[in-house]
Amino acid sequence: MQSTSGSLASRASFPTQGATDQSRWPLGAATGAVWRFLEAFGQRKAAAEILELAKSLEATRPELAVRMRRAATRSWD
Numbered sequence: 001m002q003s004t005s006g007s008l009a010s011r012a013s014f015p016t017q018g019a020t021d022q023s024r025w026p027l028g029a030a031t032g033a034v035w036r037f038l039e040a041f042g043q044r045k046a047a048a049e050i051l052e053l054a055k056s057l058e059a060t061r062p063e064l065a066v067r068m069r070r071a072a073t074r075s076w077d
Contacts, residue, residue, distance in 0.1 A: 047072040 054068035 050072040054065040058065045
């Protein structure tokens with residue numbers, strides 16, 4: 001009997017799933033948009049760094065430079 005009253009009390013203290021989603025939606029959407037922006041920014045920066053490294057390796061390792069360019073353009077298009 002004690003476990004039943006404890007579970008009822010715990011259910012009463014938390015809002016239902018629908019109420020939680022509605023109250024957090026604007027913040028969640030904004031957070032998601034910021035995260036996607038940062039992720040895209042990070043990917044562009046990484047691709048730029050790979051391309052810069054490929055440029056510096058062109059004279060000594062041209063085959064590696066070509067592979068790096070292909071990887072950078074395919075991975076983050």
